[in-house]
Amino acid sequence: xxxxxxxxxxxxxxxxxxxxxxxxxxMGDVQLDxxxxxxxxxxxxPHAVIKSIDVSDAEKxxxxxxxxxxxDVPGKNEHGLVVKDQPVLCGDRVRYLGDTVAVVLAETERxxxxxxxxxxxxxxxxxxxxxxxxxxxxxxPKIHPDGNLIAHYDYxxxxxxxxxNQAAAIAEHVYTTTYQEHAYLETEGGAARPxxxxxxxxxxxxxxxxxxxRDLADILALPLEKIVVHSNPLGGGFxxxxxxxxxxxxxxxxxxxxxxxxxxxxREESYLVSPKRVPFEIHIKMAAAAxxxxxxxxxxxxxxxxxxxxxxGAILSFALESACGFYYYPNTDxxxxxxxxxxxxxxxxxxxxxxxxxxxxxNAIDILAEKLEMDTVAIRRKNVLKGxxxxxxxxxxxxxxxxxxxxxRLEQTWLWQNRExxxxxxxxxxxxxGIGLAGCQQGVGLGNACYPDESICDxxxxxxGRLQLYFSNEDMGQGSCTTLRMIAAEAAHMPLDRISSxxxxxxxxxxxxxxxxxxxxxISGLAxxxxxxxxxxxxxxxxxxxxxELTFSDDGVNGLKWAEIAARLAPESRRQSARRVxxxxxxxxxxxxxxxxxxxxxxxxxxxxxxxxxxRVLKTEIVPAAGTIINPLGFEGQCEGGAxxxxxxxxxxxxxxxxxxRPITKNYQTYLLPTIxxxxxxxxxxxxxxxxSGPYGARGVGEQVSVPGTAAIIGAVYDAVGVRIFDLPCSxxxxxxxxxxxxx
Numbered sequence: 001x002x003x004x005x006x007x008x009x010x011x012x013x014x015x016x017x018x019x020x021x022x023x024x025x026x027m028g029d030v031q032l033d034x035x036x037x038x039x040x041x042x043x044x045x046p047h048a049v050i051k052s053i054d055v056s057d058a059e060k061x062x063x064x065x066x067x068x069x070x071x072d073v074p075g076k077n078e079h080g081l082v083v084k085d086q087p088v089l090c091g092d093r094v095r096y097l098g099d100t101v102a103v104v105l106a107e108t109e110r111x112x113x114x115x116x117x118x119x120x121x122x123x124x125x126x127x128x129x130x131x132x133x134x135x136x137x138x139x140x141p142k143i144h145p146d147g148n149l150i151a152h153y154d155y156x157x158x159x160x161x162x163x164x165n166q167a168a169a170i171a172e173h174v175y176t177t178t179y180q181e182h183a184y185l186e187t188e189g190g191a192a193r194p195x196x197x198x199x200x201x202x203x204x205x206x207x208x209x210x211x212x213x214r215d216l217a218d219i220l221a222l223p224l225e226k227i228v229v230h231s232n233p234l235g236g237g238f239x240x241x242x243x244x245x246x247x248x249x250x251x252x253x254x255x256x257x258x259x260x261x262x263x264x265x266x267r268e269e270s271y272l273v274s275p276k277r278v279p280f281e282i283h284i285k286m287a288a289a290a291x292x293x294x295x296x297x298x299x300x301x302x303x304x305x306x307x308x309x310x311x312x313g314a315i316l317s318f319a320l321e322s323a324c325g326f327y328y329y330p331n332t333d334x335x336x337x338x339x340x341x342x343x344x345x346x347x348x349x350x351x352x353x354x355x356x357x358x359x360x361x362x363n364a365i366d367i368l369a370e371k372l373e374m375d376t377v378a379i380r381r382k383n384v385l386k387g388x389x390x391x392x393x394x395x396x397x398x399x400x401x402x403x404x405x406x407x408x409r410l411e412q413t414w415l416w417q418n419r420e421x422x423x424x425x426x427x428x429x430x431x432x433x434g435i436g437l438a439g440c441q442q443g444v445g446l447g448n449a450c451y452p453d454e455s456i457c458d459x460x461x462x463x464x465g466r467l468q469l470y471f472s473n474e475d476m477g478q479g480s481c482t483t484l485r486m487i488a489a490e491a492a493h494m495p496l497d498r499i500s501s502x503x504x505x506x507x508x509x510x511x512x513x514x515x516x517x518x519x520x521x522x523i524s525g526l527a528x529x530x531x532x533x534x535x536x537x538x539x540x541x542x543x544x545x546x547x548x549e550l551t552f553s554d555d556g557v558n559g560l561k562w563a564e565i566a567a568r569l570a571p572e573s574r575r576q577s578a579r580r581v582x583x584x585x586x587x588x589x590x591x592x593x594x595x596x597x598x599x600x601x602x603x604x605x606x607x608x609x610x611x612x613x614x615x616r617v618l619k620t621e622i623v624p625a626a627g628t629i630i631n632p633l634g635f636e637g638q639c640e641g642g643a644x645x646x647x648x649x650x651x652x653x654x655x656x657x658x659x660x661x662r663p664i665t666k667n668y669q670t671y672l673l674p675t676i677x678x679x680x681x682x683x684x685x686x687x688x689x690x691x692x693s694g695p696y697g698a699r700g701v702g703e704q705v706s707v708p709g710t711a712a713i714i715g716a717v718y719d720a721v722g723v724r725i726f727d728l729p730c731s732x733x734x735x736x737x738x739x740x741x742x743x744x
Contacts, residue, residue: 006489006496007696010633014482014501015233015475026235028189030203032260035191036065038253039112040263041102041119042272043094046342046661047143048123050092050101058104058118063111065257067119068103068249072256075221079244081347083309085144088219088248094123095143095307096342097661098273103249105257128342130661132281132304135339143307143340150305150338151313153320153591155393158331160287163296167287171367175284175360176727179344179655180277180648181665183673186235188274189264192250199226200251206231207242208514210472213506219248220255227251232504237476238645239348240275242516243310271666275347276655278315278338279304280356284323286364292374294383297329297392301336301357310347312338317449317591319353324392325361326403326441326599327383332392343661348516350642350706354442355649359728362438362711366718376437376715377416381407384439395587398596402625402689406601407439409685413621415603422605422619423719432608433618436715439601442704443594445519445582450592453519453582456510457527459488459535460575465562467492469501469528471512473520478702479634480520486630487525487695491532493552498562510577518700521630522596523580525695530578538573539565583693596693598704599625602643604680606716610739613732615651615717617680624705626686628697639684639705646709648674654729 018024055067070077070091077091078084090099102119106112127141134140135148142148164170190204199222206212209231216227234241246263253261265273280303287296301319305312316338323334349355369379385391387401415422415435423433446453458470469488475481481501489496502508512524536547542565543550543558556562566574585595605619622639629635652672656664665671690697710728718724723738 004490006486007628007630011482011486011631012633013479014485024233026186026233027203027205028186028264030191032191032193035260035262036105036107036257037109037112038103038105038261038263039116040100041116042097043099043101045123045125046097047126047128048094049126050090050094051122051124053102054120055102058115061115061118063107064104064115066105068105068253068256073219073252074255076218079215079219079248080309081243081311082313086308088252096345098345100249103253105253105261130341130343132302132339132341135341143342148340150309150340151316152337153317154335155589156333160296160298160331160333163331164287167295168290169368169371170285170287171364172285173726175282177280177356177359178728179279180349180653181271181655181671182238182240182274182349184236184238184240187265187267187270188246190246190250191260191262192254193260194254194258197226200254201228202247202250203230204247204250205234205241206247207237207474207476207516209474209504209506210511212244212247215244216247216251220251229506230504232474234474234476238350239516242348242514243275245273267667271663275310275345277349278312278346280319282357282360284360284364286368288368288372292372292379292382294327294329296331297324298333299323303336303338304341305338306341306344306346308345312346314449314592315353319357320591321443321593322354322357323361326385326439328385328389329392343657350645351703354440354707355710358438358440358707359711359714362708363714366715377407377411380439393587393589393593395585395593399692401597402687403439403441403599405687406599406623406625409623409687410437410601410603413603415605415619415621426607430610432610432720434606434716434720435603436712436719437603438708438711438715440704440707441597441599442518442707444522444596444598444700445594446517447592447594448584448588454579455512455523455527456577456579457512457524457531458510458575458577459528459531461535461562461566461569463563463566465566467494467499469499470509471503471524472509473512473515473524474504476515478638479631483521483630483634484524484528488528488532490696491529495554518702521698522694522700523582525698527578527580529695530580531576534576534578538569542568596699598699598701600704600708602708602712604709604712604716606713606720608717608720610721613736615730617647617713619681621683623685623687624701625689626701627691627694627699628688629686630698635701636684638702640682642705643682643709644674644679645706647678647713649728650710650713651730654731
């Protein structure tokens with residue numbers, strides 16, 4: 001590793017102390033003078049035509065100032081991350097129980113809550129569509145005018161049927177995954193106020209405040225310069241705050257009432273309204289030759305998308321891109337559909353479809369290994385993609401393709417080397433132990449399907465001799481602000497304590513793109529480096545030198561202090577801007593592909609109580625091809641959080657709703673999440689293989705760490721008790737049922 005001054009050092013997060021002590025003020029803490037409180041009215045049935053809305057009685061109630069409805073939307077009553085198919089306020093139709101029909105604005109929360117029952121809405125019920133299979137039926141009710149299909153993708157290469165006929169072993173099964181709740185600590189909430197120029201200022205957590213502003217311009221019929229969005233800090237996101245769930249409502253309410261407005265959702269309302277992980281039904285048929293070489297992979301994925309398109313089509317696209325994992329198959333038949341339904345809203349979630357697909361792909365590989373009497377690492381290493389190969393879809397791999405190295409290092413882990421000792425270590429006869437492993441690749445950035453995937457960042461040398469960074473990327477807890485400061489400090493040869501950042505305020509920052517797709521460290525880090533380089537070139541020009549000839553110290557350059565240098569620079573030279581765009585693969589097919597990839601392999605050891613069906617993950621070892629680790633503290637936190645999230649997905653988390661789509665698991669008392677007592681012993685062995693194109697060799701790691709743990713845990717359960725689970729989660733009830741099934 002190069003001798004960096006800041007990169008690779010264990011730096012506490014910039015925002016850590018404020019969040020840990022409770023001093024940080026989130027958007028739900030905002031207080032504005034003369035503020036009204038809003039409560040949202042949701043429909044009583046999931047699919048219906050709205051015949052009429054009568055707000056007259058509600059507006060007469062004590063403390064009520066106004067009831068806002070669709071008629072109060074001044075611009076286009078529509079939004080959506082990809083397709084503009086979602087109303088801000090429903091005026092003619094509702095499509096799920098989390099829709100908003102009206103908002104009561106009152107002087108107190110209690111008054112607003114009391115008036116909700118007085119709003120009279122007449123509905124004409126429509127048949128509901130609750131499963132993906134129902135949505136695809138020819139006679140299915142249409143949720144949207146063009147039908148129930150959100151997206152369809154397919155790709156065929158070679159001849160899978162011929163390969164199946166020649167196969168020595170075939171694994172063919174259907175895998176299902178369920179909804180998963182993001183479970184961020186901060187529910188949706190915020191405030192808005194009308195401004196003197198006829199515009200609006202909004203405080204609401206978001207994963208892309210710049211896109212929120214663009215959407216609001218259409219909804220509120222305002223020019224961009226009259227809209228200010230504060231989107232940072234966030235109390236967690238994981239993809240769940242990428243959608244415009246509350247900002248449009250806040251903006252409409254502030255303009256309609258002429259007063260500041262605050263809305264904060266309860267946990268139960270958040271569970272009703274907020275997006276969930278997309279459930280999949282995955283049909284997979286995988287074949288191998290007698291020596292373990294993979295020869296064919298046929299996958300069909302059906303995604304249950306919910307009432308609005310959101311990111312569902314893109315999630316299906318990413319899942320299909322992940323359908324071959326980090327392995328090569330000469331014959332492929334990959335396809336999938338995503339459909340509208342009238343139950344849970346679904347959208348982005350850490351891993352973006354790879355979690356669901358990886359569960360199916362990696363467990364199918366385990367079945368092939370068993371049939372061929374090969375060990376599970378050997379069959380993977382035989383088929384893993386290497387740097388000089390092309391992917392199963394024929395696109396070139398990024399230069400840093402280190403999947404095989406992660407598997408090689410996994411073979412050296414304690415669990416793999418001592419697997420029989422671990423399995424024999426159960427303390428009681430009714431406890432059984434098992435080992436499981438899985439690998440994954442995760443695309444970094446938005447992929448070929450999005451143009452351009454770019455980031456613009458600014459740096460400014462202030463008169464006080466400090467370096468101020470400007471980027472729109474919010475920090476939802478991943479520590480990105482600290483990481484970007486470290487990259488800037490390294491590039492500028494400055495002490496870290498001289499560097500500050502401004503983010504998540506649309507009036508003060510350039511557009512750096514969304515905080516999604518593991519993209520911020522990579523692409524915004526590159527933009528920061530470029531902007532710093534421009535600033536250094538301006539400084540070098542002062543001395544008649546090149547940047548390489550400058551002599552840096554903590555205090556300044558060439559004996560001048562940073563403040564003195566700032567005074568000598570022209571104002572336009574003190575602030576520099578840079579734009580970076582992700583590279584694309586050289587192959588374009590019908591779904592998004594990625595050039596930059598991150599790789600990870602993981603092994604887990606579990607213990608199953610055969611009397612209760614309860615599974616405990618005792619130990620896990622994680623091998624990420626991490627690229628250069630900018631901040632080991634942040635990196636370790638990402639790995640630990642991702643591993644526990646995959647544990648919850650495998651064993652505990654099961655968001656359930658009734659026949660109308662109303663949540664049954666509606667808060668933390670009923671929705672099971674991993675707690676500190678579920679944390680396994682964890683060892684992380686990063687491969688710091690520098691990504692040539694990344695900032696100081698870094699690449700994104702935020703999502704890949706959440707992906708293969710689920711498949712590894714399910715594989716370990718099979719190793720422990722001889723029962724394969726094809727439906728998530730592997731709850732005690734489900735596992736006991738499978739263990740007690742005839743023939744087991």
